[in-house]
Amino acid sequence: MTISIPPSNPEPLKSLQPKGWMRYLSFSLDHKVIxxxxxxxxxxxxxxxxxxxxxxxxxxxSPMSDFMARDVYNQVLTLHGTxxxxxxxxxxxxxxxxxxxIPFYVGARDMAFPRLNAVxxxxxxxAGLMLISSYFINGAAQSGWxxxxxxxxxxxxxxxxIWIISVLLLGGSSIFGxxxxxxxxxxxxxxxxxxMQLPMYCWAMLGTSILVVLSTPVLAGTLILLSxxxxxxxGFFNPELGGNVIVYQHLFWFYSHxxxxxxxxxxxxxxSEILPVHCRKPLFGYTxxxxxxxxxxxxxxxxxxxxxxxxxxxxxxxxxxxxxTAFIAVPTGIKFFNWVATLWGGRISxxxxxxxxxxxxxxxxxxGITGVALAQVPFDVHVHDTYFVVAHFHYIVYGGSVFxxxxxxxxxxxxxxxxxxxxxxxxxxFLITFxxxxxxxxxQHWLGLNGMPRRVxxxxxxxTFVNQISSAGALLMALSTLPFLWNVFHSLFKGDxxxxxxxxxxxxxxxxxSPPPVENWNGEAPLVTEPYGYGKTKVPEPLNQIGTKx
Amino acid sequence: MVSICLIIGGIxxxxxxxxxxxxxxxxxxxxxxxFKVLFTIGTILFVGMTGxxxxxLIKFRSKPGELxxxxxxxxxxxxxILWTAVPAIVILFVGLYSYDIYDxxxxxxxxxxxxxxxxxxxxxxxxxxxxxxxxxIEASNQFTAALPIELTAMQFAFIFHYPKGDITSGxxxxxxxxxxNLTMESKDVIHAFWVPEFRLKQDVIPGQPTILSFxxxxxxxxxxxxxxxxxxxxxxxxxxxxxxxxxxYQQWFNQNAKLIDIEA
Ligand code: HEM
Ligand SMILES: [Cu+2]
Ligand SMILES: [Cu+2]
Numbered sequence: 001m002t003i004s005i006p007p008s009n010p011e012p013l014k015s016l017q018p019k020g021w022m023r024y025l026s027f028s029l030d031h032k033v034i035x036x037x038x039x040x041x042x043x044x045x046x047x048x049x050x051x052x053x054x055x056x057x058x059x060x061x062s063p064m065s066d067f068m069a070r071d072v073y074n075q076v077l078t079l080h081g082t083x084x085x086x087x088x089x090x091x092x093x094x095x096x097x098x099x100x101x102i103p104f105y106v107g108a109r110d111m112a113f114p115r116l117n118a119v120x121x122x123x124x125x126x127a128g129l130m131l132i133s134s135y136f137i138n139g140a141a142q143s144g145w146x147x148x149x150x151x152x153x154x155x156x157x158x159x160x161x162i163w164i165i166s167v168l169l170l171g172g173s174s175i176f177g178x179x180x181x182x183x184x185x186x187x188x189x190x191x192x193x194x195x196m197q198l199p200m201y202c203w204a205m206l207g208t209s210i211l212v213v214l215s216t217p218v219l220a221g222t223l224i225l226l227s228x229x230x231x232x233x234x235g236f237f238n239p240e241l242g243g244n245v246i247v248y249q250h251l252f253w254f255y256s257h258x259x260x261x262x263x264x265x266x267x268x269x270x271x272s273e274i275l276p277v278h279c280r281k282p283l284f285g286y287t288x289x290x291x292x293x294x295x296x297x298x299x300x301x302x303x304x305x306x307x308x309x310x311x312x313x314x315x316x317x318x319x320x321x322x323x324x325t326a327f328i329a330v331p332t333g334i335k336f337f338n339w340v341a342t343l344w345g346g347r348i349s350x351x352x353x354x355x356x357x358x359x360x361x362x363x364x365x366x367x368g369i370t371g372v373a374l375a376q377v378p379f380d381v382h383v384h385d386t387y388f389v390v391a392h393f394h395y396i397v398y399g400g401s402v403f404x405x406x407x408x409x410x411x412x413x414x415x416x417x418x419x420x421x422x423x424x425x426x427x428x429x430f431l432i433t434f435x436x437x438x439x440x441x442x443x444q445h446w447l448g449l450n451g452m453p454r455r456v457x458x459x460x461x462x463x464t465f466v467n468q469i470s471s472a473g474a475l476l477m478a479l480s481t482l483p484f485l486w487n488v489f490h491s492l493f494k495g496d497x498x499x500x501x502x503x504x505x506x507x508x509x510x511x512x513x514s515p516p517p518v519e520n521w522n523g524e525a526p527l528v529t530e531p532y533g534y535g536k537t538k539v540p541e542p543l544n545q546i547g548t549k550x
Numbered sequence: 551m552v553s554i555c556l557i558i559g560g561i562x563x564x565x566x567x568x569x570x571x572x573x574x575x576x577x578x579x580x581x582x583x584x585f586k587v588l589f590t591i592g593t594i595l596f597v598g599m600t601g602x603x604x605x606x607l608i609k610f611r612s613k614p615g616e617l618x619x620x621x622x623x624x625x626x627x628x629x630x631i632l633w634t635a636v637p638a639i640v641i642l643f644v645g646l647y648s649y650d651i652y653d654x655x656x657x658x659x660x661x662x663x664x665x666x667x668x669x670x671x672x673x674x675x676x677x678x679x680x681x682x683x684x685x686x687i688e689a690s691n692q693f694t695a696a697l698p699i700e701l702t703a704m705q706f707a708f709i710f711h712y713p714k715g716d717i718t719s720g721x722x723x724x725x726x727x728x729x730x731n732l733t734m735e736s737k738d739v740i741h742a743f744w745v746p747e748f749r750l751k752q753d754v755i756p757g758q759p760t761i762l763s764f765x766x767x768x769x770x771x772x773x774x775x776x777x778x779x780x781x782x783x784x785x786x787x788x789x790x791x792x793x794x795x796x797x798x799y800q801q802w803f804n805q806n807a808k809l810i811d812i813e814a
Contacts, residue, residue: 336599
């Protein structure tokens, strides 16, 4: 049963909030403002993380360690990984789009706990700044984003402790967000709206939030124990004091494999929203999509030891985790076939949003195939901790999540700002991102297979040429943000008016003005029982035709 | 028709594109067999899916100005069952096949810890083994006892110790076709022992001995690479394994051994 809380009636509070752009710097309680805060904040960290990635690729254009000192390289590497995961992908695919869209999708005027929501966001900027400033204090952490002891215990303590504190804050933010999404999706649904009528992104966020709430506390506990080992010289993980380093790895991956799904399940949800609109077709296989999300959530919790095949695990454990990991490919595969079936027979507008979504499908399929291969113990013992793994997970997180983030920006920018992005510039952006990405990461499979380990600043000279190709791809990726940024700023001021529903979408966020009013709808929230009823429902005409010019 | 071409093409690519380094251990050809199968299946899937996406984008793109909707198909149970069952079968096949490979690599055999090595371990600690633990099939045919060698890893070097002869060396010398048992432990942080030409890797862990067995099959010098981030000089942490003819090995051994008198 759904209780329709007359959404905690935050209006009087909101009227006290600043207006105009100032509200984006305030402790706003409006879910749309918070969503955009997450988005912009995440993008700034993406640019920082990208700059660090460029520094890494510059170092790797030559086989010697010559661009930066070796310990600085490890700091840059650690910051890059941590920023990209905890300050860009996780906050954006969950916080930004979740906050912006979920209240619309459930027919509510805000999230269940608006204040908790604002707190969750405002934990992020200080945590991020602290993490980055640790570099200038005494050197940042240098044990990788995995922070395996004993390395993390023996490297300079200040940087590692700051790293732990900021990851704890970011984890806290993520847990607050997760609780809020679960409560909103289950309890704030508008009367008459059934669970199985929700847009797919709600299901993805429900599954993701379950993972967040179950696994993030384990990471927090682990890192607190690690910090005791560092500052109080306890011996949880320190073998010199009788601790066990493998226990840390189990605890760490119990969070960090689900973290992978925390980064991609929301992306799966977003793609499921974008494809039907631009293909003018219902989402294929709604029910199987829902079950496969829940299947991924369940299996995702029991595969962590596939990151530890070379740590020395007993044979039975290796077998169990091989099988569990490989079987995630089944629910994941269902989703991909369903998306292709959604494309099939549609009336597809070849716009930037659809191009990025299809780029995601292609990239992720490759990342999934290498993932299934890595799940096979005998295969993994050769390529574990090599550039093959680096290629694999960038196909997942960049080729997957980042492509979907861009697709989503092109799709929802008109809603959030009331302006269209320039499509030609958008397609150009897609093209160089896609080429740059594949040029950068595809060759890394070969590097790993042939003997280049990951996390190194120097390597065998025989790999120079292929590394230079990879760096050229990275350069192209860096350049690709320029047309994007230009497009965003230019369109914000000079872009075509979007109108309320430029894509003629059926989900509830399109049934209000662009940008939407503080209460989301003037009047009652619409009851949308068929969010994907293309071809059946009478689709609203675009309120003004500018949006669809080609 | 298209799918037959795809499958044939995939098999051809799997058989003809070689992305792997030289084969230098009894373990490596088995690995390459697995790689070939995975690469073939992967190529078929990847090309197939990409092809479907590109075909749909071209075939079903809308004409400019067209406002019509596509057909309202919301699902198709038999299709959905098909693409649940087919991947499940492929995964099952891959799983069983790789289990077989794992077994052939010696992964399922009990760890063969020699008496002699056991007393070198502190107390009654568990020993964890990597793949290739215990002697491989070829080795047991030859009735050769495995050559025990101890590896100590530290920032940033691998040190090998031959209990028989009490040799300490920075280079790993092994005779060809001789099964070797490496017992490994780290003095400081986690390192990993990796020889790409052997297709083997095992972490070297402080406070937790690990064991790795292999049989080199090709004469030459191959790099030993540390594969676990271990500090600033991780990228430079390398050593060499020298696989040589039995006579050459014996000569090297005699030159360096301190206690040659123990049984030959
Ligand atoms: C869904 C998004 C995914 C992300 C974000 C992701 C990310 C990652 C990352 C970061 C690593 C490196 C771990 C490390 O050594 O530090 C990794 C390794 C691995 N991934 Fe994924 N992955 C994803 C999907 C998959 C899938 C679908 C599979 C298999 C079906 C898979 C299987 C593996 C395996 C077995 C490893 C271990 C490889 C190794 O460490 O040697 N992953 N992944
Ligand atoms: Cu994982
Ligand atoms: Cu190392």
